[in-house]
Amino acid sequence: MRRAPYLSIAVWAVAGFLTVPTLFLVPMSLSGGSTFQFPPPSWSLQWYRNLVEAPEWREAVLVSLQVAAFSTPLAVVIGTCAAFGLMRLGERLRIAGAAALSAPLVIPNILVALALYGTFLRLGLSGTLLGLVLGQTALAIPFVLIAVLARLQGYDRSLTTAALSLGASPATAFRTVTFPLILPGIVAGAVFAFVASFDELVIALLLQGPGNVTLPVQMFNAVVEAADPTISAASTVLVVVVSAVVLVVQIGWTRRSEQRSGSGA
Amino acid sequence: MTTTAVLEVGRPARPRAAERETRSRTATLLLLLPAVVASLLLFVYPLTRIVVVSVTEPTIGLGNYLELFTDGYTLRVLIRTLWVALAVAVLDLLMAFPFAYAMTVCKPRTRAVLFTIVLIPFWTSALAKNFGWMILFQRGGLVDRFLQATLGIDHPLLGTTPAVLIAMSQVLLPFAVLPLYARLDQIDRRLLDAAQGLGAGRARAFRQVYLPLSAPGLVAAGALTFILALGFYITPALLGSPQQTLIAQLIMARVEQVLDFAGANAIGIFLLLVTIAMLLLSRLVSRHASPAREEPARTESAR
Secondary structure, X not given: OOOOHHHHHHHHHHHHHHHHHHHOHHHHHOEOOOOOOOOOOOEOOHHHHHHHHOHHHHHHHHHHHXXXXXXXXXXXXXXXXXXXXXXXXXXXXXXXXXXXXXXXXHOOHHHHHHHHHHHHHHHOOOOOHHHHHHHHHHHHHHHHHHHHHHHHHHOOHHHHHHHHHOOOOHHHHHHHHHHHHHHHHHHHHHHHHHHHHXXXXXXXXXXXXXXXXXXXXXXXXXXXXXXXXXXXXXHHHHHHHHHHHHHHHHHHHHHHHHHHHHHHO | OHHHHHHHHHOOHXXXXXXXXXXXXXXXXXXXXXXXXXXXXXXXXHHHHHHHHHHHOOOOOOHHHXXXXXXXXXXXXXXXXXXXXHHHHHHHHHHHHHHHHHHHHOOHHHHHHHHHHHOHHHHOOHHHHHHHHHHHHOOOOHHHHHHHHHHOOOOOOOOOHHHHHHHHHHHHHHHHHHHHHHHHOOOOOHHHHHHHHOOOOHHHHHHHHHHHHHHHHHHHHHHHHHHHHHOXXXXXXXXXXXXXXXXXXXXXXXXXXXXXXXXXHHHHHHHHHHHHHHHHHHHHHHHHHOHHHHHXXXXXXXX
């Protein structure tokens, strides 16, 4: 990079482009005004208070947490089992199976939403919490599957075989050897699944019902219909929470791998 | 007689192995079952129903599809969507190339920083990102004031196609940078030194050696951003204008406002077909872009 000043300029310009819109959220959320005016005329925590106190916002947060609380574990279990199952197949079948099960990621979101909406309307699931949970789970499973599968493909199977030959029962070998080794994959998958389902809008927009408005839907309505600046507080909280989760996972990860390489040496 | 005797002797071990095999096959099926059931119930069946409804309601036939081409409006929206997606892909490639290139040549610590930065849109809530752009683009917002002061443009960016383009490029930039970086990182930089050693200038070495070698990455990154851009709903809904509708908004409006499921389904299937066609096309192009240039070099060195 030393002989290329243009490259540095281009890179930092792109870096700015990537970060700027997010950076504006924090000062906006602290605005004392009642419009989206920037810079804010005065400072206040009113929008954070509103996020917690206004019934429509509080309920939206609770609905989103509820949906995530069901759909994330569901997706993690189904996706992890499927990854283990796929690993037991031959290579060709495994690739085909992984592609088929992760197809919802490639298909435009709007189409998946449309398909689920049509079916759920017929089954009476539209507008219900169960419908939202099922919809978000469908979208989250591929994330878990891909993360766990990647981890499983990278791990050395002979370690489990060694444990078995040393007298461990299959259950013990799984619990003490296989599981800890693939745990980072499961955690990454869970984080992906959580973020994907917590932030999903298009499906939630179609499947919403009275009392079942998720946070993204409430945020969307806040911008489109009400011009309610509480969205700036909600956005900031979302950005901070998600970054914190990602950061913690990443740090835990590096520490783990450092420990392992330390004990290995 | 002797052969059967041998088989008899060998028998005790065999049923156990066979039994273990069937047991493990059952285990494999049981492990896959939940995902398969979920996929059938939440994906395959709903999608199939979409196809069926689109050709049976209100009457059996391709009427819903014919309407897409004859109402004049849908086709216009589709063409606009294709244009926007293409522009987003081009913008993203222009930004992703120097960024990914820098990632391959910088120090490991800088690379870690650049990695984190490029993943920001990936981790930021979709609504938060778009809301951030809305604040920047709105009437009296920073971009608006800047454009008035410097270029004398007295037109807010919010509610225009350029606003949609800019925001979509930011949202999709990680999907361009990551595959491109994966490809650029594989390029043997000694080839550049060799070209320069043989008398090519820096620019020529870049154009004739580096660029062709990076072509598969460019195609992959461009195709991915293009395909993802086709189905965008949130960004055009929040930053665009109703007069410049994109196809996902059209689907949403059909369902929510007119309750025309069959029509919406037909547009959805049409979008899917376009997406698949683009996917196949990009595969074809990348196959053309890569081996033709690389294979001779490889056989050359094999000799």
